[in-house]
Amino acid sequence: MTILDLRGVKCPINFVKVMLALEELEIGEVLEFFLDDGEPIGNVPRSLEQAGHKLLARNRVGDYFRLVVEKGEEAD
Amino acid sequence: MLTEAQIERYSRHIILREIGGKGQKILFNSRVLIIGVGGLGAPVALYLAAAGIGTIGIADADAVEISNLQRQVIHHTTDVGKAKVLSARDKMTAINPEVEVIPHHTWVRADNILSIIKDYDFIIDGTDSFATKFLINDACVLAGKPYSHCGVLGFSGQTLTVLPGQSACCRCIFREPPPPELVPSCAQAGVIGVLPGLFGTIQATEAIKYLLSKGELLTDRLLFVDALEMRFQEIALERRNDCALCGDAPTITELRDQSEAMTLCDLGKA
Numbered sequence: 323m324t325i326l327d328l329r330g331v332k333c334p335i336n337f338v339k340v341m342l343a344l345e346e347l348e349i350g351e352v353l354e355f356f357l358d359d360g361e362p363i364g365n366v367p368r369s370l371e372q373a374g375h376k377l378l379a380r381n382r383v384g385d386y387f388r389l390v391v392e393k394g395e396e397a398d
Numbered sequence: 399m400l401t402e403a404q405i406e407r408y409s410r411h412i413i414l415r416e417i418g419g420k421g422q423k424i425l426f427n428s429r430v431l432i433i434g435v436g437g438l439g440a441p442v443a444l445y446l447a448a449a450g451i452g453t454i455g456i457a458d459a460d461a462v463e464i465s466n467l468q469r470q471v472i473h474h475t476t477d478v479g480k481a482k483v484l485s486a487r488d489k490m491t492a493i494n495p496e497v498e499v500i501p502h503h504t505w506v507r508a509d510n511i512l513s514i515i516k517d518y519d520f521i522i523d524g525t526d527s528f529a530t531k532f533l534i535n536d537a538c539v540l541a542g543k544p545y546s547h548c549g550v551l552g553f554s555g556q557t558l559t560v561l562p563g564q565s566a567c568c569r570c571i572f573r574e575p576p577p578p579e580l581v582p583s584c585a586q587a588g589v590i591g592v593l594p595g596l597f598g599t600i601q602a603t604e605a606i607k608y609l610l611s612k613g614e615l616l617t618d619r620l621l622f623v624d625a626l627e628m629r630f631q632e633i634a635l636e637r638r639n640d641c642a643l644c645g646d647a648p649t650i651t652e653l654r655d656q657s658e659a660m661t662l663c664d665l666g667k668a
Contacts, residue, residue: 338409342400342419373415 326355328362329386337366340391344375347393352378357387367391404496408450416612422450426496428609431455431518433506433534435486437594438548438601439524440472445602447490447497451609454490455518457502458482469591506530508653511537520605521545524598528575529656535560535568536653539644544608546601546616550593551582553626557597558616558635559604562644565617566635569643575656593625 326343328336336357343353357363359382367377367389374394381388400408400419411417417425430451432439435458446454460482462473470482477485483501490499502514506525511533515521521543523534531549538545539562547568548557560567600621607613620633643650 334413335406335409338405338412341412342405345419 329356329358333361333365336362337369344393349393349395352390352392354390357389359385363387421610425450425609426452429453429518430520430605431515432522432524433457434524435482437469438598440470441595441598442522442524442602443472443486443490445599447494449606453498455500455502456483456486457506457514459503459505469594508655512541515541515543520608522601523547528581532575536643536650538562539567546604548597548601550597551589553590554624555593555597556620556622557600558620561617566637567644570638570641571635
């Protein structure tokens, strides 16, 4: 599984890129990505849940985060 | 695949669940024709270009006049005298160079409209004469092309989306164009400049929704807006089985120009 590295990508483009990557997946498949601290970690996970996806993991790795999201059913 | 620049440009669309990357690609592969780049056509052309509709046709034979500039916001003072289709194309491609703009430097007539509309997915009526509105209605119904009807005058206007054979067409409501004596004269043809902006953006919204197959179209309900009182009203409509055009036994089976109403001066120049 490739990791989407969104470190250095600002809101909302980081969210847009996660959404585009999720479009390519089937429901139930997962995506792993890196996200910056601050505004990105405050916004993107929340937005993904609002869009019907499921956050499976959220771990701090130094000054950034590693997240895993599962594509939700409502998303299509 | 969307490029990095496209992801940024269309990010506010892609975020929307109803659009996403897939919807944005649908828009990019779509073709919309705007008949008339005047008051209504101006916002339609600007917003559809900005939205990334891949191919946009614009049909108009007029040149820009200074009296257009109060409402036809796609044309600038420096464009006076220039063909409207060329003036409009410049602004559309300045907003979004990815969009292909096809100018049709002509009036639509009974003998050319079918060949002009045939390559498009959705048609916008941005014209200002009753006769042309009926011609567009008839052509779109005969060709099975979905389209947005609109007319504005003074402080009020109306708009309706037509899905031929499925929803009410203009002839289901108004069987014929009004007789010349009932068509507003020049003295009555004033229009508040913002009004075509309000309606044109509604028409552009309908085009985008149709292309995306999202939401509910403005079909079988005529939206009437009185901007002076700022009241929005919907008039429920039904497709008529006895409509001369889209009914079960149509009597209108070919196009004809209705010149009696076309010669009136600058009717609203919507």
